[in-house]
Amino acid sequence: MTSTLALQPSLLADGLPLHAVEFVVVDLETTGGSPNADRITEIGAVRVRGGEVLGELGTLVNPGRAIPPQITVLTGITDTMVVDAPREEEVLVTFMEFARDAVLVAHNARFDIGFLRAGCERMGLTWPSPVVVDTVALARRVVTKDEAPNHKLGSLARLFHASVTPDHRALTDARATVDVLHGLLARLAPLGVGHLDDLVTASDPVPEARRRKATLADHLPTAPGVYQFLDGAGRILYVGTATNLRTRVRSYFTAAEKRKRIAEMVTIAERVHPIVCSTPLEASIREIRLIAQHRPPYNRRSRSPAAEPWIRITDEAYPRPSIVRSVPLAQTAGVLGPFRSRSQATLALEAIQGAFALRGCTDRLPARPAPGATACALADLGRCAAPCTGGTDVATYASLVAELAAFCDGDTGAFLERTARRIGVLSAQERYEEAARERDRCQALLRGAQRTQRLRVSRPAQVVAARPGSGGWEVVVARHGRLAASAVAARASEVLPLVDAMLATAEDVPAPSTWSGATLVEETELISHWLEQPGVRIISLTQDEGPSRPVRGADHALSDLSARLAAPTPEGPSPVDLGMPTVGRGAA
Template sequence: MSGPSPDAHAGTGSRCEAAAHVQPSLLEGTPLHEVPFVVVDLETTGGSPHADAITEIGAVRVQGGEVTAELGTLVNPERGIPAQITVLTGITNAMVMDAPTIETVLPSFLELAHGAVLVAHNARFDIGFLRAAAERIGMTWPNPRVVDTVALARRVVTKDEAPNHKLASLARLFHSATQPNHRALSDARATVDVLHGLLARMAPLGVTHLEDLATAADPVPEARRRKATLAQDLPSTSGVYQFRDASGRVLYIGTATNLRSRVRSYFTASEKRKRMAEMLTIAASVHPIPCPTPVEAAVREIRLLAEHRPPYNQRSTRPHAQPWLRLTREPYPRLSIARTPPPLGEPGVLGPFPSRVSAQLALECASRVFGLRTCTARLPATPEPRAVACTLAELGHCSAVCTRAEGATAYAHGLERYLAFARGERSDLLDSVTDRLRELSAAERFEQAALERDRLQSLLRGAEAVQDLTSGYAPEIVAARPRAEGSWEVVVTRFGRLTASGIALRTRDVPATARALQASAQDVPEPTSWCESALAEETRVLTAWLTEPRVRLLSVQGAGPHLPVFAARRARAELTTLLQGPARAIPGAA
């Protein structure tokens, strides 16, 4: 078990020297000098794997630059060899008449190649014939990893060095001890020298491990591929990574279950985002922050994004500025958008919302469904004699408490319905709005229907956000989740903030690990307003983790301001099902 690293500034508690330690990962990658390669070359009766047959197999097994085994044999194709093939290879029908058939040779080859990476020059041709031969004789092809020296050569050998990427040209370039002559074993030996020459050229570009070969032939700019060495010394544990420029400024922050593998992927062809390409040209280093648990990595990322506001992250880097919906304090409250987090316990709060636009859509939906007024004037408890109702009242969308005393009862009823919805109680909101959506769709008013859908989704997201926050605001929660290898993640939260996390290697270690984490966890004063103890996104991440089916709550202190959990989430799931159902009639509903 381990706590957060001191340089992460995440404040999740101190290191814990208790019952367990983080096990080193077994996924560090295999250096190329430890990888066994089997270089293979075939001669055949023609170019079609299914119509033609193998006449000769040559294979060389190498590791660390040393040849450890060879196989070279003619193969009886059980059919005639065309004259033009004989001219090219020198293999005649008489030569293969007494040779073993593929049924005998292929098992021997597969035994030689067991556990190795197959290498061939124009691998599609050779591997295609081998696979087809296995299929014909009823053997299972093992699908080994394959490296094509033609593809590698296209990445690192220019036309100035060699006129083409044929085996003979590359053998001359790399001073092969064996010159290819269209005989299988000779060509395989030449390909071994070519492979070693290509790998030597690719090492400065970051191709140093077996895992790098999977993308070594991808069309990646050389300058970017060369920076793959930034991932060289990263650990293979879960955690957070920071790309930094030469001055140390943080450019981009992300999380990974395997830091080394994830960072390495930025330097392959799988990374196609233009913003990332721009960032990688500036990046000079990668700073890893290993974390004992994935949930701690997610929390650290949230905090570091808010702290550094990196220019290449598209997620919100200003979480403190997210808007909320609050009720005004007056005789006839209305909803308003606020940037300041409301006090804990204030009724009718929704949010935070990702943007002001989202908050405005939610305000419009709630005001219409629950009959809350949208005018901004402060209204007295008793209507003034000269007050004049607005257009909304004339259309029947407002109870007109500004002009009619009898409207106060209807307004109070609508307000109570809204407060019940905000508390997480089941309401008729979904039925009311979906009925409206069907009416608009039936009238072919699709744009208005889409707007009503967006308003409802924003309102439900705002309610879901505050319900998630409330569910995680207990003074202390200690929980554990089993992992695939038999260990347990143990987490301590206080008022919605992650204060400690670690790993118990065995089930019986969980109680001791939990006690040690509780003792070393960060103290969190009781907050008086939302987001005072933790960013909203952090609390929602923790709530999602705590409510996973596999998580076991070890202890919960204090009742906290708990709501009926996830009423809005369930309603939003129901809405999604309705919008995606057979009766869907709203363009863009998803």
């Protein structure tokens, strides 16, 4: 059975200043250069923090095989010297305990870490993947050829006046590497490398001007919240959220940040404004609200979520589906959305016209067709019932509208059967582009229905809930789908008194008058997702009367469609076989 070594690389998440980080500098001597074929003959390690040596570990290792003559010439280690030494298994366990919770440092770390990892694998131990720093890579960043002929340990030891001279013995070389590490850190400090997360990316090509701006994060708290990058005029350039504000913002000034537009934003930014939040949920919601309010130029997330389109059935003799910006809450049937974009709403509208034969023209038709009226091309294609020319009467057309309303409420079976059959026929006829278009229409429509069906049950008049977290119990009050209050109780016994205080001060949220709700739809979805997490306790619920989420609604239909598209059909091979991407479960 495989077990895991107790070496936890957790310091990176803390964003520790370098003077507080404990490093274990390690050096190995081996029988050769292959971690799998060769074995360790000696290990040396020095544990340091803030320039102070906390401990040392040095021992020969019995490799269980003869040491090649050329290795003996290089290191001076002979077979006689290691015959009574401990075996690799004993030494590795001792080393891992010595290096517990530390950052590993080595000169040409790929070599030393490769042997340590291979040794653990032979013992059936899971390598814990600690944070690793390579002094060779750091030296390439700050040591020029004018200062040292190369970046070998001996050359750097001379440059930084190491207290010992490397001699290809493990403990001596580890001690020399400690002095080299300290010399490199001194050179990196003016470049803005003052924390561990800076150090692990210090060898990456990051412009010095950007790295120096890491000081913008120095004043930030380590709490969850929202951060805003601002330019010299105080304009908000970018809004983000984090569980640890300082650590997240510091990452923007390292090579971990790869996005070109964000690199441009960081160049312009002059300061960072934090907004500390009680819980990660509150931080995520504040981010959504701030982006919608300020529309920062460097945020790609929708800056106008309130303008997301809907589809509704019009109120006339021959109703039609129409893309609109808002739907009154009084309309309880034939509503879909909101859609993420106008293009997705258009695809869904095409799917409706193809599946339900409802008219797509915008004219207001009389109950009786006008003399001389002519049908459109959609009627010729069988995609419109053509009430304009008497192709159907009011009662028959009303049954088509009722079928669409039932689909919106969750009756997706007939639609799914028709669409899957059509996609299969098109694929069998090798009309792949048309099949893909049909699939995209179906997907867009089902996702619009999925979102509507979720929103119907996600906006109770008030819900109070709590969930255990790392800092205590997260307590949330939501009203009509909008976050009204959020706080943390240190202990379970404090939750109910905290709830009383929160209810007295929570935001008053009026009942909405439109389907868009009392807040942004994305906020309601975040709260709904939070309430569905394991461990959430509902303390109180005031539920408006309304429908429940259908068991076999759009959620089920999206999953079913994915399975249908992945399977061969009587009409021909599956869309997967034809190279067509399939529809996933499709969270809205």
